[in-house]
Amino acid sequence: RVVAEDALEVVKSVCPFCGVGCQTEVSVADGKIVRVDGRDGPANENRLCVKGRFGYDYAMSPRRLTRPLIRRDDAPKDAVLDMSKDVSELFREATWDEAMERAAKGLVEIRDADGGGAIAGFGSAKGSNEEAYLFQKLIRAGFGTNNVDHCTRLCHASSVSALLEGVGSGAVSAPFMDAEKADCVIVIGSRPTVNHPVAATYFKRAAKRGTKFVICDPRKQDMMLHAEHSLQFKPGTDVAMLNAMLHVIVEEELYERDYIAANVSEFEALKAKVAAFSPEEMAPVCGIDADELRAVARLYATSERSIIFWGMGVSQHVHGTDNCRCLIALALITGHVGRPGTGLHPLRGQNNVQGASDAGLIPMSFPDYVPVTDPEARARFEDAWGRPLDPEKGLTVVEIIDAIHAGEIRGMYVMGENPAMSDPDQNHARGALAKLDHLVVQDIFLTETARFADVVLPASAHAEKLGTFTNSNRQVQMGRPAIPMPGDARQDLELLIDLGKRCGMDWDYAGPAEVFAEMASLMPSLTGISWEMVEAEDSVTYPLDGDTQKWVIFDQGFPTKDKRGKLVPADLVPPDELPDSEFPMVLTTGRLLEHWHTGAMTRPSDVLDALEPEAMAAMNPGEIARAGLSAGQQVTVETRRGTITATLRADRDVADGMVFVPFCFFEAPANMLTNPSLDPFGKIPEFKFCAARVRSGEVL
Numbered sequence: 001r002v003v004a005e006d007a008l009e010v011v012k013s014v015c016p017f018c019g020v021g022c023q024t025e026v027s028v029a030d031g032k033i034v035r036v037d038g039r040d041g042p043a044n045e046n047r048l049c050v051k052g053r054f055g056y057d058y059a060m061s062p063r064r065l066t067r068p069l070i071r072r073d074d075a076p077k078d079a080v081l082d083m084s085k086d087v088s089e090l091f092r093e094a095t096w097d098e099a100m101e102r103a104a105k106g107l108v109e110i111r112d113a114d115g116g117g118a119i120a121g122f123g124s125a126k127g128s129n130e131e132a133y134l135f136q137k138l139i140r141a142g143f144g145t146n147n148v149d150h151c152t153r154l155c156h157a158s159s160v161s162a163l164l165e166g167v168g169s170g171a172v173s174a175p176f177m178d179a180e181k182a183d184c185v186i187v188i189g190s191r192p193t194v195n196h197p198v199a200a201t202y203f204k205r206a207a208k209r210g211t212k213f214v215i216c217d218p219r220k221q222d223m224m225l226h227a228e229h230s231l232q233f234k235p236g237t238d239v240a241m242l243n244a245m246l247h248v249i250v251e252e253e254l255y256e257r258d259y260i261a262a263n264v265s266e267f268e269a270l271k272a273k274v275a276a277f278s279p280e281e282m283a284p285v286c287g288i289d290a291d292e293l294r295a296v297a298r299l300y301a302t303s304e305r306s307i308i309f310w311g312m313g314v315s316q317h318v319h320g321t322d323n324c325r326c327l328i329a330l331a332l333i334t335g336h337v338g339r340p341g342t343g344l345h346p347l348r349g350q351n352n353v354q355g356a357s358d359a360g361l362i363p364m365s366f367p368d369y370v371p372v373t374d375p376e377a378r379a380r381f382e383d384a385w386g387r388p389l390d391p392e393k394g395l396t397v398v399e400i401i402d403a404i405h406a407g408e409i410r411g412m413y414v415m416g417e418n419p420a421m422s423d424p425d426q427n428h429a430r431g432a433l434a435k436l437d438h439l440v441v442q443d444i445f446l447t448e449t450a451r452f453a454d455v456v457l458p459a460s461a462h463a464e465k466l467g468t469f470t471n472s473n474r475q476v477q478m479g480r481p482a483i484p485m486p487g488d489a490r491q492d493l494e495l496l497i498d499l500g501k502r503c504g505m506d507w508d509y510a511g512p513a514e515v516f517a518e519m520a521s522l523m524p525s526l527t528g529i530s531w532e533m534v535e536a537e538d539s540v541t542y543p544l545d546g547d548t549q550k551w552v553i554f555d556q557g558f559p560t561k562d563k564r565g566k567l568v569p570a571d572l573v574p575p576d577e578l579p580d581s582e583f584p585m586v587l588t589t590g591r592l593l594e595h596w597h598t599g600a601m602t603r604p605s606d607v608l609d610a611l612e613p614e615a616m617a618a619m620n621p622g623e624i625a626r627a628g629l630s631a632g633q634q635v636t637v638e639t640r641r642g643t644i645t646a647t648l649r650a651d652r653d654v655a656d657g658m659v660f661v662p663f664c665f666f667e668a669p670a671n672m673l674t675n676p677s678l679d680p681f682g683k684i685p686e687f688k689f690c691a692a693r694v695r696s697g698e699v700l
């Protein structure tokens, strides 16, 4: 249908998908989105990728939840998900009052019988800052437990743990646009053209203008076309490769002596550790020629301005924190931090994963990463929230799943997360969800997780809500409602407040602005930033220094106790499960350009699903031929934990000996296969490496 331009209402908002945080103009006619354009935001300058431009229709999908649902008595929970079951076979519709009462009563009964530790909550990085803040406050103050986490545990928890330890802050030190100010850029474990496409446009423009790129990835990728050095290293050998570079910088004295003396501690310990990692010895380990390792180390260290970007290829390993420690060491010993065009930037996945983490949606910290174990800090939050708080760290995502199996956690509140797709070892994770005595799921679709729920609360899509969202660059941006909610669906924030009150909280927030004001009063990172300021300016980068938004931080030391960055030497730790004669291949998982995370939002988008409609597993064409398989056929991918069937795709990017499976297809959930072993520091599972085998045909 053609709609006259002057009949369109245009709403200024932000993209609901990735952490780049592109600003959008949403055109609406008759309560429906008809077009999304890019706006001149600081992180996109009018650009959008295919998801941001065409993926908006998910919000108007006929599959949206429109009525509160209560599980039918004759629909027992089963760990084996039957996706063919219609909603009416699992649930009956309920009034809001009945559903909210049932949701609250189940949680309160478990809390009162077994204590707060028997409850856990998964909040969402897709919701606003205000929703994330209230969610963690409800779990902490309402239920008396720190068992609250979200998908950051599955993407950058190891990055945050290494950054907090090394430089005292889990946020990026400079925006991704600073690639254009750099002389050398290292991108490692990240596929920006797929996962952060608009950030990739800045990278490509920088390369065109002469910035030298080093792309490190076990799979080939498009950015390698723009690179000075392309390092297709062996999966799981990041520390060998990075320590070899550190070895060269130390051996050839390419480090910044004065910067280290003034700003860095533990240099001698690092020197001693990397002495054993010569490029010649590490070359066969990581698969990169020693001369290439030396050349990259020299380029990074001797460039005037060098910056490092990384993604989940670095973080999703049992040695994810060690990988990040090596990257931090590279930046610290060369003084490539605290100036424009230098720094450390973990490219964040979801549109508000930075903000949700800042807001305290993690089990070990209150808002702004204040440890829950710190008695003074706890007293400050107890005063502010008027409730005694749990002095112990809570459990993380995978630990919560294990605690359900152990009978220690019996009730859960899940807002906008989909652990039945996103958690490793799905049979184990789904078995836990089926075992819960009481599960409340608040979402916009009947996700795989919602199918296990006792109560389902239909909530608001991004295009329907008002709130702030913080992108990968630390830019707090305003998301605005463009269309009405379908049926009886309610705002997430309203549901949180309602549930909070029914669980005993004395809450009378009038809306997100009031919640933001409370956050800002408790979070030093937001000092000087008001709701009105974000509303007026649309994007405010924290922290403020007087009136100045600090796009680059660490220019005057680090926010650590001694103001110094700390080097933490890393050892070579092998992946948890190596290939063997039974499972000879390496399975790695990730995302596709057209689909986002578990696919909960992009699979219902007609445009995006038409572009990538089919569950697939990708292997190198040579490997396919050697195995006697053919591209396009059905194959079974198997690990020690599970089995899926997918269409085999020939992909030259995938190295020999590897199989890549995206985790967005419920028909062939990659996480049926993945290994739940955790990085001991960040508690992130090893999604990027496990032993697998591939055979012709479907699951028997």
Ligand code: SF4
Pocket: 015, 016, 017, 018, 019, 020, 021, 022, 044, 047, 048, 049, 050, 051, 052, 053, 196, 197, 198, 199
């Ligand atoms: Fe949205 Fe990310 Fe694409 Fe920008 S790059 S349009 S934020 S998905």
